[in-house]
Amino acid sequence: MPEGHTIHRAARDHHRMFVGQRLTVTSPQGRFDVGAGRISGRICEAVEACGKHLLYHFKAAPSLHIHLGLFGRILKGKVPAGDPRGEVRVRLAGESHHVDINGPTICETLSSAEVVSLLSRLGPDPLRDDAEPELAYARITRSRLPVGQLLMDQSVIAGIGNIYRTELLWRQRVHPELPGKDLSAASFEAIWQDACNLLALGAKRNAIITVENAPPARSRYRERVNIFGKTDCPACGSAIRRFTLATRKVYVCEHCQPR
Template sequence: MPEGHTVHRLAAALRAGFGEQRVRTSSPQGRFSEAADLDGWVLADAEAVGKHLFLAFVPDASVDAGAPVTRYVRVHLGLYGSWTFAGEPGFATVHAIGAPRVRIGEREEGLDDGDVDWRRIVPRPTTRLRIAGPQGLADLTGPTACEVLDAAGRQAVIDRLGPDPLRADADRRRFVDRVLASRTAIGVLLMNQDVIAGIGNIYRAEVLFRARLDPTVPGRDLTRGMVEGIWEDLVPLMEYGARTGRIVTTQPEHRDIEARIVERSRGTRQNGDEDPDVVPREKSFYVYHRQTLPCRVCATEIRSADMAARTVFWCPRCQTVRSRRATWTREHPAAPWALAPERSERP
């Protein structure tokens, strides 16, 4: 399932490709009949809130997004959803986002990537929604949710979500207070979209390692400084992810130590894996998919276990139950700035 930073990248790609343009909308699969009602409308905006994408459509470019007539297409990709793009050179900043997918045009008979005329591409039968503009198109397949909402419906969804670290309007106090009031394990709370929006299994595992916290410690046993530190660490990590399409949590000095991960699927593939200049995924994580391998910091065997229907990964030596006393400086792995210094552990 895509984590929150990829949905923000998706919103940016849709704004760049279709923003303020009159578009054609259709549902080749036939399961999103509302697409016909929006055909010929203007895509006024695209925004991400956690793992939810909202596409704002207005009947005319003279109407501002947010006006009473605005209709919002809410999309949640879930485990199997994806968007794929095709168009003129420079049309979209990405070619695909979501579950493992085939690029648009790759299965067109007699065509290869360089020769595809996007205007001639026939949508696959599984395409839930196609958006086509003057310079290109985007196809949505396999989403968990795809529905049309009015302003009240959009707000109702947002009100159910916790704060999103990538949004300027996020209130981190809601996250901190919710964690401190809960008896639930912090490893479960971080995956609860009602507590914090956009966090997935990779960010959960990695930020807890960086905070030196055992995933099983109850939220109420943490101090305010510890929980605020988790938020402060997530913001630059996710901003980097939104900018590059990659999750990288390791410090440069640790990347070549036990540079391995245990992969049983393509689940950890990231944007730009084929680029030799990026940090490869086997060097990008401290604990995620590194079960049975030595910890990069202390050489203890990384463990994994089921937690709330997902696999959690942690180092039993580095991640103590209640304390957070890192022995190395937590500086963002791909940026020159340092994160805030360690806070007092007093409430």
Template sequence: MPEGHTLHRLALDLTGTFGGKPVRSGSPQGRFEGAARLDGRELTEATAHGKHLFVAFSDTEEQVHVHLGLYGAFSFVEDPEPPVVGQVRWRLSSGKVTADLRGPTACELLTPDEVDAVLARLGEDPLDPDADVERAAAFVARSRAPIATLLMDQRIVAGVGNVYRAEVLFRHRIDPMVAGRDLRPDTFLRLWSDLVDLMGEGVRTGRIDTVRAEHEPEAMGRPPRVDDHGGEVYVYRRDGQPCLVCGTRVRTEVVASRNLFWCPRCQRRR
């Protein structure tokens, strides 16, 4: 499932491509009935919160809400009317560029109250400059759940997924199973600050890179990582391979319904 940086980057791409322009809006698949109501309107802005995308248009208070889920994706092509390939839930076109959305979990037209209801279910977003980190920290400090579970709880931290969870815990040498309430008060704040930087870089580059300069392939004399997700990481999807820091084999275990990766030596409880 795409993590929060992907949705923020997508919001920037949609706004940069279609913002301030009247767009054609349709649903070749026929499953997004609200698409026709937006046809010919000006796309004013696309925004993101966590893993949710919101697209606003002129002359209406309703917004399109998109949740990509496991399989959703937008594709952009420089063609005013390319042939429809696959199940296109929503198509936007400016006359020069076309964006097709396929496979989302949600693509729906929501009223302002409905948008507020979606946002009310979500926690603080590290990519939101106005995020209330103290609110998220208070949730964590009260919880008996492992920090690895809490970081994936979108009601607490919106946008963090499996990659950022594993990597930020490794970068701070935190045992993934330690309870939130057993963390030192400043530990979560350091995790948050690191997520702000890492995810911000992910928006800029479009990929997840989490290793420090001294552990880059060139510095260590090792081959670059080859993976569909791209980017250099410490532990994510490296189960059974040696830790880049201590050489211990990386382990994996299902936590919060997703495979967690960690180094049992670097991240042992102290």
């Protein structure tokens, strides 16, 4: 479910809901230690996203660090909250709403020094205004690895996942197997700018949308994409090739994305 747009959307929403409030933090299954009031009852000062990482900052307490991984979910409801459904690692309850974090791969507290070290190992995030894209381009041109792999590396760019990497490369007509060191500055610029726009659109619409003039969503799965999971190229009609890159399936139109 989550690429960067999901996490940023949640961070904005939760920021609005929780900042300045005293949060009740519980761990229904007891699989996350919030014991001894480490966070519980503390004032929420900020909610922040960087790439796919979500951070809740508290007054005079460690931060809560969430990473949803491949399967994690964030469920929101009004207080009073009902019984937790599924693997709810942590529940955050404010005055009017509560949030359940289901099945995250990371759910932990971090000191401020640990927060700094987490953020420092992430690459620039197209959805953050403090992003420095030059750092990403420097990393890319330093490597012979395929661009399609580098775009998925969170220490190169934070927030891009498997669908966005496929779609960005198709939209900018770059072959995923192009070695990073051969990516032109112009192509990188275009990919970066496109990522900024698409991720922002995704956060706004709560769905990955990479096609122009997307019609309203019909099903629950609301993603609207060009070649991800498809068999034919919408631009030229030729067959889409799929193969594994960085342990994930990537799609390419060999005609529109020449090597």
